[in-house]
Amino acid sequence: MKSRHNICNLMLFALLLLSHSMVFSQSNKQQELEDRRQELRQEIQKINALQLENKSKEKSQLSLIESFNYKISVLNNLISVTNQQANLLTREINANQKRITKLRDELKELKEDYAAMIVKSYKSKNQQSRIMFLLSSNNFKQAYKRLQYMKQYADHQKQQGQEIKSKSEELQRINVNLLKQKEDKQKLIAENKEVQKTLEEERRKHQNLIASIKKNINTYASQIKKKQQEADKIDREIEKIIREAIASSNKKAGKAESSIGFALTAEEKVLASNFASNKGKLPWPVEKGFVTVGYGTQPSPIDKSLTIRSNGVRIATEKGAKVRAIFNGEVSRIVVIRNSNPVVMIRHGNYITAYKNLSKVYVKEGDKVTTKQDIGEVFTNPSNGDTILNFILYENLNTLNPSEWIYKM
Incomplete structure (x- = not known):
């Protein structure tokens, strides 16, 4: 019982x-x-x-x-x-x-x-x-x-x-x-x-x-192709710069220059580890904004037969918006290509963040930057008022999806 x-x-x-x-x-x-x-x-x-x-x-x-x-x-x-x-x-x-x-x-x-x-x-x-x-x-x-x-x-x-x-x-x-x-x-x-x-x-x-x-689809299709070509041109230049930086780091470390990854110093390894541990918690590169084009290959919203290849994300923001470093690092390059706006590249160990379409740049190559430090200003197109920041995230030569790294993107 x-x-x-x-x-x-x-x-x-x-x-x-x-x-x-x-x-x-x-x-x-x-x-x-x-x-x-x-x-x-x-x-x-x-x-x-x-x-x-x-x-x-x-x-x-x-x-x-x-x-x-x-x-x-x-x-x-x-x-x-x-x-x-x-x-x-x-x-x-x-x-x-x-x-x-x-x-x-x-x-x-x-x-x-x-x-x-x-x-x-x-x-x-x-x-x-x-x-x-x-x-x-x-x-x-x-x-x-x-x-x-x-x-x-x-x-x-x-x-x-x-x-x-x-x-x-x-x-x-x-x-x-x-x-x-x-x-x-x-x-x-x-x-x-x-x-x-x-x-x-x-x-x-x-x-x-x-x-x-x-009613005028051919004109817009031509605009899409032109924008894609311009983006591809800048992305190829960024990849070339990263490839050269990887070769230089390996040469200094006495390793094969053909290596696909950075040869990191002890300090750079700590920085890269800290960057990786903040995945999903990194701040936005602008204070206010929303993603208009996501990462990856996707059909054009106007003509489905055309594809948009996006190595990063496009963020619409307000006029005069300041661009912020998303993490501690060093300004590795300021890229200026003819007929294009400046690009700031910041290295975080073997991670690199690229901030494209700037009107002003507040930093120079070799500068140490901190999280949320202003590094420039987003360009505003005077003809249509578009203020778009193109943001790309790399691990060595591989692009990563920023929405998986930036907080609530």
Whole structure:
């Protein structure tokens, strides 16, 4: 009997732990979704602010398409996250409603038992009847057991009263929580309707813009090819400089110059290790901005038959935006190519960051820079108001996806 009782207690304890774990897990998930929703809302605010700032400018059609694509993507993500929150709240509301029903049934049963106990206690309240109950015992052992029984009965009565109070308070808490959850869900639904309206409006503008571009698709296709050729030209020059720097480092270390990686000094190894350990936590190269073109090969948003090869990311920012070093390092080169804007290259051990399309450069080759130090200013195209920073991240000669390294990119 004792063993069975212990097993039952263990099972009850396990169920309580499981229930608590599920509630904790749901709470964590809800917080994660809310954090993500706020991030997306802030991202939309950044896009709107930058679009408003350049409203007076005649933005290039290509830049507008990139902005529309990104904004539509963020709006879709916001709707998806908000729907997940609403669905999770629905599950929590249903669980709470079931819990309330169960608690009410338990309270009803407890109160009935307690009422019966009080009636019975009242009937035996007479002090004389209690004394007689004890005195009528056949022996001292029986009297002691009866005394223990009376004490246990009184304790049980008190415990029942406390349990009723505790369950009543729990019921009240769940009811309050339930009302808040229903209110939160209604707010999310209302907000999602507004976001849906904004999304439809952005899609309409996007479709109108695409329609106008398709009337003169050859001209825009030519612009895309030209921009790609210019980007490729600069990227080839950067890769040539990195290859030469790798050969030079290996020559100094007495190694084969044909090596594909930097020969690092002890100090450079520490710097590279620190850089790598900050993956996903590195700051943005500009204080305000959003990515209009991501890393990798992708179809053109205007002509799907054309591909965009992006060794890094393109970040739209505000006029006069300062460019910041994303980590401690040394300015290895300032690259100036004819008909192109300057590029600053910073070396962090065997990692290199390249900041393209600058109008001003605040540093010189050989300068030691620190995290978030201003190194220049992003160029603003006077004809259309575009302020775009091209940012590339290398490990030796290999390009890396900046969105995996920069915090919440």
